[in-house]
Amino acid sequence: MQPECIKMQRISRLIAIENIIRSEKVSSQEEIIRKLGKMGIKCTQATLSRSLKQLGVVKVPDGRGGYRYSFVSDHVPQIQAEAKYDLVNVIRSIIEVKGMILIKTSPGYANSVAITIDNYGRYEIAGTIAGDDTLLVIPRDNVSPAHVRNILEMIFPGIHSMTG
Amino acid sequence: MQPECIKMQRISRLIAIENIIRSEKVSSQEEIIRKLGKMGIKCTQATLSRSLKQLGVVKVPDGRGGYRYSFVSDHVPQIQAEAKYDLVNVIRSIIEVKGMILIKTSPGYANSVAITIDNYGRYEIAGTIAGDDTLLVIPRDNVSPAHVRNILEMIFPGIHSMTG
DNA sequence: GAAAAAAATGAATAAATTTGCAACCAGAAT
DNA sequence: ATTCTGGTTGCAAATTTATTCATTTTTTTC
Numbered sequence A, B: 001m002q003p004e005c006i007k008m009q010r011i012s013r014l015i016a017i018e019n020i021i022r023s024e025k026v027s028s029q030e031e032i033i034r035k036l037g038k039m040g041i042k043c044t045q046a047t048l049s050r051s052l053k054q055l056g057v058v059k060v061p062d063g064r065g066g067y068r069y070s071f072v073s074d075h076v077p078q079i080q081a082e083a084k085y086d087l088v089n090v091i092r093s094i095i096e097v098k099g100m101i102l103i104k105t106s107p108g109y110a111n112s113v114a115i116t117i118d119n120y121g122r123y124e125i126a127g128t129i130a131g132d133d134t135l136l137v138i139p140r141d142n143v144s145p146a147h148v149r150n151i152l153e154m155i156f157p158g159i160h161s162m163t164g
Numbered sequence C: 001g002a003a004a005a006a007a008a009t010g011a012a013t014a015a016a017t018t019t020g021c022a023a024c025c026a027g028a029a030t
Numbered sequence D: 001a002t003t004c005t006g007g008t009t010g011c012a013a014a015t016t017t018a019t020t021c022a023t024t025t026t027t028t029t030c
Helices: A008-023 A029-038 A045-055 A081-090 A110-120 A145-155 A159-163 B008-023 B029-038 B045-055 B079-083 B110-120 B145-155 B159-163
Strands: A057-061 A067-071 A091-097 A100-105 A125-130 A134-139 B057-061 B067-071 B091-097 B100-105 B125-130 B134-139
Touching (some): A029 A045, A091 A145, A100 A110, A100 A145, A110 A125, A110 A134, A125 B134, A134 A145, B008 B045, B100 B145, B110 B134
Antiparallel strands (some): A091 A100, A100 A134, B091 B100
């Protein structure tokens, strides 16, 4: 009967939603509805909510006090377990300096270790600074170096026994 | 009242929240509140909402019809695009550690920010050390971190309001 | 092609989350 | 100590998002 547009409705909406989210900053569903409207696509907030769930969309804090929609898949799942395991072996020493942790590694590996620590995303660790074979792990105020060492042990199991 | 000074309240709450979210599946803020309660940490849902925003937590569709809270591995996808022209936008956080100022930036930008600070030539700033996405601004002896923050505000107008 | 089954949608509603505001608290400045 | 200042919080209200239910649309099956 109708060889024409059959059920493109849903699909084109999904595509439009993705385009909107990828191209501009949107921070509420109502906002998306409005933009869809301008593109000639109409749907209710209920449907949009379901669509976002299907697309795997998340509302992330933008770090500036607001939120924005984004795709989960863009926030690459971390964990390169094996690489992490190898990294334990490049660590040569761990000492405490001025309430911070100083780690010596094989030449060229400091940055990899630092990135691994950063990716672990522990709040207690304010940050890391890496040179070529040395990195500094800086605890937040009121966080003890000992606590940080425990965290490091979690990230790099066996690390302390190896380095004494 | 409490004889002890408690500034750790906030920090320990953030840490607890992170632990909960990393270790178990939670799908609503009320649920997190309950678990915090069992750990002896009490706060309202409003505060939790704000904490989640600060921590960069998102509610992601779990692909099974439900949702779960999770951390966004790498913050701020689009900021990067806009950031190329304005260094202020690559600055993600500024905190005080050990009397120094630790600045986190988008990946790869720490050095640019450090150079900008160095070039500004303020006597109060003894020097900077930059890694890939983190830099340390070291005040001269007897120069307060707060003062350094003021200087930073001069170099990067709007910096604090954005990262606070 | 018609009936049955499955999927999708809107309206209304419930549930969950965010925010404005005033109070509060700790630290810095005076 | 007293005042300022900036940040944190709870409360209540506002906003935003998810879901229930009834209905419609599409797909499947016979």
